[in-house]
Amino acid sequence: MRAVFKVTKNLWDKVHRDIVRPCNRARERVGFLSCKVTTSENGTLIILAYDYHPVSDEHYSLNSAVGACINEEAIRMALQVSLSAKCSMFHVHLHPHKGLPKFSSIDVESNCKLIPDFFGVTSHMPHGAVVFSFDKGEGLLWTSKESAPIPIDEFVVVGNPISIWWPRKSSSVQKPDRDFSRQSFLGAESEEILSQVKVGVVGLGGGGSQIVQQLAHAGVGRYAICDYDRVEESNLNRLVGATVSDAECGRLKTKVADRLIKGVMPDAEVNLVEDKWSGGLKSLSDCLVIFGCADSLKERDELERFCRRNLILYIDIGMDVHKSSESFRVAGQVISSIPDEHCFRCMRLLDDECLESEKRLYGAAGHRPQVIWSNGVLASSAVGIFMNIVCPWHDDLRGPIYQEYSGNGHILTPCGRYERSQKKCPHYQAEDVGDALFNKSDLSSLQQPHQP
Ligand SMILES: [Zn+2]
Numbered sequence: 001m002r003a004v005f006k007v008t009k010n011l012w013d014k015v016h017r018d019i020v021r022p023c024n025r026a027r028e029r030v031g032f033l034s035c036k037v038t039t040s041e042n043g044t045l046i047i048l049a050y051d052y053h054p055v056s057d058e059h060y061s062l063n064s065a066v067g068a069c070i071n072e073e074a075i076r077m078a079l080q081v082s083l084s085a086k087c088s089m090f091h092v093h094l095h096p097h098k099g100l101p102k103f104s105s106i107d108v109e110s111n112c113k114l115i116p117d118f119f120g121v122t123s124h125m126p127h128g129a130v131v132f133s134f135d136k137g138e139g140l141l142w143t144s145k146e147s148a149p150i151p152i153d154e155f156v157v158v159g160n161p162i163s164i165w166w167p168r169k170s171s172s173v174q175k176p177d178r179d180f181s182r183q184s185f186l187g188a189e190s191e192e193i194l195s196q197v198k199v200g201v202v203g204l205g206g207g208g209s210q211i212v213q214q215l216a217h218a219g220v221g222r223y224a225i226c227d228y229d230r231v232e233e234s235n236l237n238r239l240v241g242a243t244v245s246d247a248e249c250g251r252l253k254t255k256v257a258d259r260l261i262k263g264v265m266p267d268a269e270v271n272l273v274e275d276k277w278s279g280g281l282k283s284l285s286d287c288l289v290i291f292g293c294a295d296s297l298k299e300r301d302e303l304e305r306f307c308r309r310n311l312i313l314y315i316d317i318g319m320d321v322h323k324s325s326e327s328f329r330v331a332g333q334v335i336s337s338i339p340d341e342h343c344f345r346c347m348r349l350l351d352d353e354c355l356e357s358e359k360r361l362y363g364a365a366g367h368r369p370q371v372i373w374s375n376g377v378l379a380s381s382a383v384g385i386f387m388n389i390v391c392p393w394h395d396d397l398r399g400p401i402y403q404e405y406s407g408n409g410h411i412l413t414p415c416g417r418y419e420r421s422q423k424k425c426p427h428y429q430a431e432d433v434g435d436a437l438f439n440k441s442d443l444s445s446l447q448q449p450h451q452p
């Protein structure tokens, strides 16, 4: 079993703000993270942290032998949170340095005593412990009261930028056999990061085909690509990678995108979802970022909801051609939705009214005009935003991004309708993460004999 631990940047910061405060009853502070979980197609367990519970000062017992000794009351409160929310609990403490922290033998020993108790209140969820440093972390996971702990393979702090690391880098990690020296400014680790991250692309028509092509050239190694459509002659004006013979035989767009990726990344892992994206949720659930090239606002709304639930960063592109009295106006947007930050509703891309009016017009819209050069600008910008989120090389564009595209003037500008504010997004709740139907049989199917 592979285990991934995800936390939003806001929650990560909250934990760190609390845990570094001095405590007069202990040398260090500890806390608990409430988490929900989900799984992916290949049996990866994804732990999604959503709330933090500090231990209050009076619940530390004076004990000079260890850094922090918490009393029965602190543990009772953590058990109560797990019981009421039916959630996973992860014990958290800090090693105050930069770089990868390591559990001490006392850390492991005390967690082996503490964590199995959580199965007494919430037996169908995994529980565990993490130790954070200022910028990294490692973790242990229990799948049952009796099981030996399993190390967490991957950590992700979801924000703009994203931090991702693998505490126990396996030697089997293969870098792509290509020369990426022309993009070395992305950082010494960028090749490895790009080869390991999984990216979803929903919609492989005009915009999606260019996103897939660019990701492959940039060195992204793992994909989930979704489209149920087949190539037609009318697609050839914009579908990068498609040929006349693809149109003649009606080849699936996923097959064209797969061929495009493998042409530059022969060892890439590509999950093909030849269905509506909602038919491939388990292929998408372990993506780090999903690109949406959806046709409708409704689909954007649903994709954003899915991404929020799984702490996935979502980047959406769209374009349209509007007819005014005497001419045509090409317009579009590239917009990002970062879990625990402003959503598409906060950013005024979506509201109930526009979803409702789209529903009324459904069927009357016909095929929307699409052109390769506008799709190209939007796809390139989306990939550029992604690259700076995953392999940051500048800080000019942080937080949620909403760029509007004028296809007549060939200009991208920050959207004037979106006013950044400190106000939290009221549309999504932190606890609405994970697979609500996750149960004990999911957990036992993930268990494997493990050599500690
Ligand atoms: Zn420690």
Ligand SMILES: [Zn+2]
Binding pocket: 342, 343, 344, 345, 346, 347, 425, 426, 427, 428
């Ligand atoms: Zn919102």
